[in-house]
Amino acid sequence: MRAWAMVVVAAMLAGPAAADAPAPVTLPNGKTWTYDAESGRDIMRTCAACHGEYGEGGGGGVYPRLSGMHPDYLAEQLRRFKSRERENIPMIPYATERELPEKDVLDVSHYLAAIKPPRHPPSDAVAMDAFERLKLAKQAVQIPREPGDxxxxxxxxxxxxxxxxxxxxxxxxxxxxxxxxxxxxxxxxxxxxxxxxxxxxxxxxxxxxxxxxxxxxxxxxxxxxxx
The missing domain is CATH 1.10.760.10 (Cytochrome c-like domain)
Known part of the structure; x- marks a missing residue:
């Protein structure tokens, strides 16, 4: 793979760089949260059944794209699912304090926010190995054109x-x-x-x-x- 292409791919697949990592947060239990990208990736494996491996959405558009959204918005929605302020039956087994404590809410929110979904799969003109091309293609989100004016x-x-x-x-x-x-x-x-x-x-x-x-x-x- 060409050097410049490797840099682009690494930036798209990685979590936030250390300089961009979110500031530590004091949790309700008094412990300090610091961002753990590996934890966020592990949590996302559960979410992937509906929302896609990279948060690109699924179910033919029934389940939303989550990748690239602001982490504060994502965390807020997860808290609303947990409190039942926002009702969503498929989320009930997962949005509990036991299954999704606040540290996990923050980890998965920041993990998803760090995935910037491309609008198109990588061009054939960009040299990269097949596995990296597949990962980028899975992250791509392009919405089919709807009829209308x-x-x-x-x-x-x-x-x-x-x-x-x-x-x-x-x-x-x-x-x-x-x-x-x-x-x-x-x-x-x-x-x-x-x-x-x-x-x-x-x-x-x-x-x-x-x-x-x-x-x-x-x-x-x-x-x-x-x-």
């Missing part, structure tokens, strides 16, 4: 979604990315928000009248954010 969807997104989720759909610290997220999962979450089964900080924007065509156009635009 992309320009109309962009205008709707800019008016009602961009402030929280960013112009390019990459999200903010506690606002998840919409780019490279499976549309089937997003549709399911919108249904939960609109029916009050999952809280949404800015639900007013969601409940503004939208036709089926509006939603179709919005999804069409969101599906282009990884192009």
């Amino acid at each position: 992309v320009e109309a969807g962009r205008k709707l997104y800019d008016g009602e979604c961009m402030e929280c989720h960013g112009r390019d759909g990459q999200g903010r610290v506690r606002k998840p990315p919409l780019a490279q997220q499976h549309v089937k999962y997003l549709r399911a979450q919108i249904d939960l928000f609109l029916t009050g089964r999952r809280p949404h900080d800015d639900v007013d924007e969601l409940i503004r009248p939208k036709t089926e065509a509006d939603w179709r156009n919005l999804w069409a635009y969101v599906s282009t954010l990884d192009d």
